[in-house]
Amino acid sequence: MLSKLTPTVADALADIPDGATIMIGGFGRAGQPVELIDQLLVQGATNLTVINNNAGNGDTGLAALLAAGRVSKIVCSFPRQTDSHVFDGLYRAGKIELELVPQGNLAERIRAAGAGIGAFFTPTGFGTTLAEGKETREIGGRNYVLEYPIRADYALISAYRADQLGNLTYRKTSRNFGPVMAAAADVTVAQVDRVVGLGELDPESVITPGIFVSRVVEIGDRAWLAGADVTVEPEGAEA
Amino acid sequence: MLSKLTPTVADALADIPDGATIMIGGFGRAGQPVELIDQLLVQGATNLTVINNNAGNGDTGLAALLAAGRVSKIVCSFPRQTDSHVFDGLYRAGKIELELVPQGNLAERIRAAGAGIGAFFTPTGFGTTLAEGKETREIGGRNYVLEYPIRADYALISAYRADQLGNLTYRKTSRNFGPVMAAAADVTVAQVDRVVGLGELDPESVITPGIFVSRVVEIGDRAWLAGADVTVEPEGAEA
């Protein structure tokens, strides 16, 4: 039977070309596709446009990709963090382009790409510098800014469980950008803790239907979740 | 503790005034809030605008409400059915106003109302008579029609399980318009088969968060579901 299961992260990202636009899921650590980001560093594609809520922190993951000079543009809502020194340095040196988007507009623009919406009027950002140069309109007494979809060549996301058809479930607030990014990219790669048998996911609880997922890589249970299966309160959590 | 549970359908709909705009969930029989519709007939409010995928069939439910002259306008995608004789008669007699909306635009316009979107460009309907007089625009080589949100004073929907906070789950294809309508009305009334204790619904599987629900009425298991609890294949199904 056909399957979207891919044996390794290397296989899953092998075809990403230079110049690709890549969405990366996650809000803080929750939902961050750590192993896929690390593989993106190994894989070598450069001149990338990255769409993520943040712009990396510390010296690993997305920050390492930035430090390696592989990202020419980042679209995000919150690049500045206490330890975002890699991005900060590149930005001040004019070595990376930044498109700053309010978080809800970012989510809705990604959602619009997946849902075939050509553009939409949002109240968020009206009258601010982030709406400068954008079309505005008063509708029903409220002011709106016209925003356009954001799509990508690849979306790299993290989920909790998958089946071979690519159906996904998430865990708690790690859901965040995953479902909308999965629908907005030509190729969506999902890393998951575990792959389960076909029919083991409750069809009522599938959050991302497999139609939006191209490749699934099983990473194995994260250390702090080991031993805890589909539970509300995992044991052995780390700080 | 505060609770959205309402003892009877009569209590749940008591305050609907004449002239109200009312969304009614359901696609065919699936997801139709049968008991709420029947109570709307008893309740007496008139000059209603109804938003539903269809315009009633046979002589009961929505068709009975139409036959009683209580609906002055209907917004729907598919009024014509084999047994939609009540609507057909009223429409031909000029006694009911019809706003015909392509089904996906209907769903998206309702979704837009709930999500605070002022208007959006959709490709559906471009170049057809249903887009006549509407603003259009070419974006990225594709043609779009500008569509506006559809909101309501009340939404009457049917769900499967609820807790006292109004969190809802649905069952199979009866989900259809429920989640988007719940978010697009000032007052959302959900009839459910059963109310369960707080904490019994899996937070990952709640489809409509309680924030969108004002009142919950427990109807009891539908006959063909009696004896079948949260199962994939209910026993004793009827045709």
Added chain:
Amino acid sequence: MTGINRTELAARIAADIPVGAYVNLGIGAPTLVADHLPAERNITLHTENGMLGMGPAAEGDEIDPDLINAGKIPVTELPGASYFHHADSFGMMRGGHLDVCVLGAFQVSVGGDLANWHTGAPDAIPAVGGAMDLAIGAKSVWVMMDLLTREGVSKLVEACSYPLTGVGCVNRVYTDRAVFAVGRNGASVIEAFGDTTLDELRELTGLALTE
């Protein structure tokens, strides 16, 4: 002059659907295509009322009023199915995630315009349902229809006389006499059935068909 029957046509369409595709089959004749999609081809069926992984029509004890297709017929659920609400379901279509959508039609123009929702009769009660969404709802939109009306008039036309469902949205037209490609470059014959010739098709349709 021969053609193929509706069952053969459904099988012909099914054969063109790629392995692993996500497909929406419109109400009516297109549903027959499902009979020719064996499990090993891994085709996933979408129904716009909120489901992927739709199985065959339900029978007997399988019938569940909460589980119906877009034609309001009770259906079944296959392993790996998923449910979602109407806005998500139509977003899936509008966003171009389905590979193929197969629809019936009153008329299709050589440019790919589709007319399948309204005959234009002034006293008809209009009802569009999901027709306009389906028309733009997949990477490939295919029409399944008889080439001629009962009166012998071609349904593949230079320009639709019936009200449009979508503009330039159809890629292929599967008929009992031939399969046509339509679109920006006009109509061409992909395959003629039986001993049907290009000249016959030109005569039947009155169109400058290319090979």
Added chain:
Amino acid sequence: MTGINRTELAARIAADIPVGAYVNLGIGAPTLVADHLPAERNITLHTENGMLGMGPAAEGDEIDPDLINAGKIPVTELPGASYFHHADSFGMMRGGHLDVCVLGAFQVSVGGDLANWHTGAPDAIPAVGGAMDLAIGAKSVWVMMDLLTREGVSKLVEACSYPLTGVGCVNRVYTDRAVFAVGRNGASVIEAFGDTTLDELRELTGLALTE
């Protein structure tokens, strides 16, 4: 001249939140409001990274990296909680479903303009996060801030000098010296704390405050 401290201010804000309300508490001082919302008031907390029914900060074994708030602090889940994705979460805000949102601010204008995302410093790295969404994200948007900067300059102003986060979006301003209503009708004093007088507030702010 006296005022109230931050804990008292948080309690004062909490007292104004209606029973049963859905509330988003912004990062920083507004999170203190949660300490004054006892369970019997049935306040449901929203966090924009996709959750309703957020409980207190997680401690020890409760800490779960998949369960964090908008400030990326590990939190807990209360019975009746639900999770949803980012587009749904911000749709919930933009659609006006939350009753109250409490935010910090650099400046608020008498007309309700909010400045809380950027100091305007030319070399600052801009970062907006959900600030502009929160600014328009509830039926009532309240600001919690000190009335004066450390330098003694009023943060309630005729017109914001810092870059705006939202226009005319704030309804009330809770400060250590007084609670103000702001909006189309300008700024008025709802309550002055301690022995603070209207005249003092006018002097401190340089604004024509009304009662």
